[in-house]
Amino acid sequence: MDPFFLVGAVLCALSLILCVAAVVTKTYPGDAAIVSVAVVELFLVVFGIGAGIRQAGGEAVRGEPWEFWGYLVTALIVPVAAFWWAIADRTRWSNAVLAAVPVTIFVMLFRMEQIWNGAPFS
Template identity: 65%
Template sequence: MIVDGFFIAGALVCALALILGVVATVIRDHPDDYALVAVAAVELFLVVYAVAAAVRQAGGQAVSGEPWEFWGYVITALLIPPIAFWWAVTDKTRWSNVVLAAAGITVFVMLYRMEQIWDGALPA
């Protein structure tokens, strides 16, 4: 797999969301504002990633794997942070922070797979 700037930036944003969600779970019994903002940052990153991928693909750089699979991952990943955010805003328990942390790690795994599909690498 080729590691590019988008993957590194996404990994850092997802790691931040995961860490803040775990810390908030340990120290608070309701959703933490920092964890909410971190998940919003994950969504913002995904929007930028999707636009950049569309521009790269429109510019002639083809997806090495199946395009429908890549865009399926992108669309699904774009849905995860808003659902986690909505959950945390409506459910004022410690578990909301766990959901926010889970959104960070889930998006990271999906981002890793998206990079594999884009570069044509076989799944490990």
């Protein structure tokens, strides 16, 4: 397992916990939920830079590189869209949208891990 994947999984889990707590306790998006999604976005930026460095250094992607980078670009868009939703819609449901981000990103990270290192679970 790639250390980037493990760090991403932990960050997604923590973000999910904070966002679900915000759904249960708040009627509007709280700072903790928004910041946790921002941390996931920051992780994705670092992940992308690290993947670019690894690929430029000669580490081969076992799957299709365009598919890996497509997942990464899409994953970078998801937290930003949820953030703008949370800012525009100041209700409890925007917390639910924020809570969907770490779950979605975890699934995308899992798929990117399969593409990069081969797909042992497919």
